[in-house]
Amino acid sequence: MTRLRRAALVGNPNAGKSALFNALTGARQKIANYPGVTVERKVGRLVLPSGEPVELIDLPGSYSFDAASPDEEVTRKVVMGEFPGEAKPDALVIVLDAANLEQHLVFAQEVIALGVPTVVALNMIDLAERDGLVLDPAALSQALGVPVVPTVAVRRRGLAELTEAIGSAEELADAQSHPDPRPHITLPERRLTARNIAKAAILSESTEHRIHAGLDKVLLHPWLGPLILFAILFVIFQAVFAWATPFADALDAGAGALSGLVVANFPAGFLRDLVTEGVIAGVGSVVVFLPQIVILFFFILLMEASGYMARAAFVMDRMMASVGLSGKSFIPLLSSFACAIPGIMATRSIADPKDRLTTILIAPLMTCSARLPVYGIIIAAVIPNTSVAPFVGLQGLVLLGLYLAGIVGAMVVALVLRKSVTKGDASGFIMELPRYQLPAVKDLLIGLWQRAWVFLRRAGTIIFAATVVLWLLLTFPKADPGESQVDASFAGQIATAMHPVFEPIGFNREMTLALVPAMAAREVAVSSLATTYAVDSDDEDKTLAALEGKISQLWGLPTALAFLAWFVFAPQCVSTIAVARRETNGWKWPAFMVGYLFALAYAFAGLTYWLATAAGL
Amino acid sequence: MTLEALAIGQRARIVAVDWDRVAPEDGKRLRALGIDEGARIAIAHRGVLGGRDPIAIMIGRMTIALRRAHAEAMTVEHL
Structure with missing residues (x-):
C-alpha cells in the first residue's frame, strides 16, 4: 500500500468547501495561482490520526466535469491528473451541502465514478437540520459506496471523524468500486439516481425554511432590496473612513x-x-492605509461568507444589464474597490467571455484602496474641513464624488465597449443564491x-x-x-x-x-x-x-483637483496590468486598457484644471 | 404557459425547454443546476426597481437567479 500523500477537496460551489478547508488545515495555507490561469491554488497541511501529514488541496467549486468556466477546467484537470506539474491526488474528499443533496449528488456521482479513494463530507448538516431535514448518513454511505461523515465546518463539528476517514481512505480503495464500467451515463440518468439516493437518505423533511425565505423577502424585495444594498454600501464606505x-x-x-x-x-x-x-x-x-484596506475587506468577506453577496448581485443585475453587463460583474467590481487584482481574478466566475473582458477592462476604474492614500492626503490638504450639512463634511463629499466619478466613468466605458470592441449578445445571468449563514x-x-x-x-x-x-x-x-x-x-x-x-x-x-x-x-x-x-x-x-x-x-486648488481627477482614471499599477495580461492571454487588451485610461486621465485632469482656473478657484 | 408567466409562489413542473433560445453556455449552466425538463420549480422573487428582471426560482432547496429571457424559453405546467 502506498502512503497517502495528497488529497483534494471537490464539490459544488456553496457547499462550504473553503470553510471546511480552513477548519482542516488552519491558517497555514499556501495560496498561489495555477500556472497560466488565474485560478487560486490553495494548499494546506492536514495531519492524520497516525501523525502523518497530508497535502490537502482546495479545488474550485464545480457543477460538473463538463467544464463551463476556467475554474471548473482546473478542477477537472487536477482530479484527472492531467494538470501539468500537479500530481494526481491519492484521495478525494467530496463536500456535499446536506440541505441540497439532490442537486449536489449529481456531481458527486461523477467524482465517485473515477474510482479514486473517496470520502464524502456531509457538510452544513446544522443548516439542514435548521431547515427541518433529518438525514441518514449510513444510508447515503451505502448508496454511494463510500464513507460519509456529517460535518459542520464553521462549528468544527465532525472534523476528527473526517480526518480519520481520509486516513483510512487508501485502505478502503480496494474495497471500493473501480472506474465506472459505464462511463456514458447521461445527465438525466445521473439526476434520477441523485433524486433516488437523496430520497432514501432523507428520513424526514418539512418544507419550511423560514429564516432563508424571510430574509430573501426583504433583501430581494423590488424596492427595499436596492435601498438596503445602498444603505449597506454607504455604511461600508463610512466605516472605511471613520x-x-x-x-x-x-x-x-x-x-x-x-x-x-x-x-x-x-x-x-x-x-x-x-x-x-x-x-x-x-x-x-x-x-x-492598512486599516482602511482591512476594514473594506472585512465587509466584503462578511458579505461573501453570509451569503448576501449573491443577493447583492441579484439586486444589481438590472442596473448592470443597462450597460450590457450582468449582476455577476458586481462582485468583481466591488472587490476592485479594495484592489483591482482580486477584482480581475474574481471575473473568472463570469461565464460569458465578452462580459468578462468588459468587466476586466473597467475594473481599474473602481477606486482601489491604493488610490485612497492619494485622495486622502490631497483632500486633507486642499479641501477645507467644513460641514455642508449636519454630519456631512465637505471633505467626505469630495471623496464620495471621486468614487462616483469612477463608477459613472466605468458604466459609460462599459456601455461604449459593449457597443464597439466587446460587441455581442446581451449576457445571461444565472447564479445560485446560497443559504444565509453566520460566518x-x-x-x-x-x-x-x-x-x-x-x-x-x-x-x-x-x-x-x-x-x-x-x-x-x-x-x-x-x-x-x-x-x-x-x-x-x-x-x-x-x-x-x-x-x-x-x-x-x-x-x-x-x-x-x-x-x-x-x-x-x-x-x-x-x-x-x-x-x-x-x-x-x-x-x-x-x-x-x-x-x-x-x-x-x-x-493651487486647480492643480490639486487636477491631480485628483488624474487618479480617478489613471492607468493602474504594473501588477494590475500583469494580471490583466494573464487573464486575457496577451498584451492586446492590457495595452488597450492602459491606452484608454491614459487618454481619459489626461483629458479629465486637463478639463478639471482649466475649468477650475476659469472659475477662479 | 411559460415560466416567465408563472405567478410568484405557484408550483410548477418544466415540461419543455427551447434550448435554441438559450445561449449554449447558459444552457450548460442551467442543466448543471438541474433546471431542465421534469424539474419542479416555483418562482420566489421577480424583478428589481419596477422591472421584471431578474427572476429567482426555487428548485429543491436551492434558489437560482436567472433572466427573464431564460424563463421565456421554458414551458411549465401547474402542479
Missing part, C-alpha cells in the same frame, strides 16, 4: 516616533537619511490576514524598492550650495524632461515626478511626494502631516 482614522493616526504617529528614534540614536549621514527620508517616510506613508470568525480572520499580508508584502517589496530608488535618484548628484537638491538630482532632471507634457494640465514638477513610481503602485505617489518634499526640507518632521502642510502651501 473607523480607520484612529488606527491610521496611531500608525502615522508610530512612523514619526520611529523616525525620531533613528535620528536620536544614529549619526547624521547618508544611511540615516536613507532610513528616515527614504524608508520610514516612504513606506510609512503607505502602511498607514465563522476564524474564516473571516484567515481571509483578512491573507489580504493584509498581500498588502504588507507589497509595502515591504515593491513599494520599499520604489521608494529607495526614488530617494537615491533624488539625493544624487548633490546640489551645489544655494541650489535646490530636487532641481539638481537625477529625478529632478527626469521630471523636468517630462514636465512639458503635464504642464498644460496644471501638474507641477513634483507631481510629474510622482507619476513615474506610481506606475509601480499607486500609493507610491504619496510616498514619492513625501520623499521629494522631505529631501528638500530641513524639517525633522517627515510624516504625513508634514506632507499635508507642504501640499496646501505649495499647490
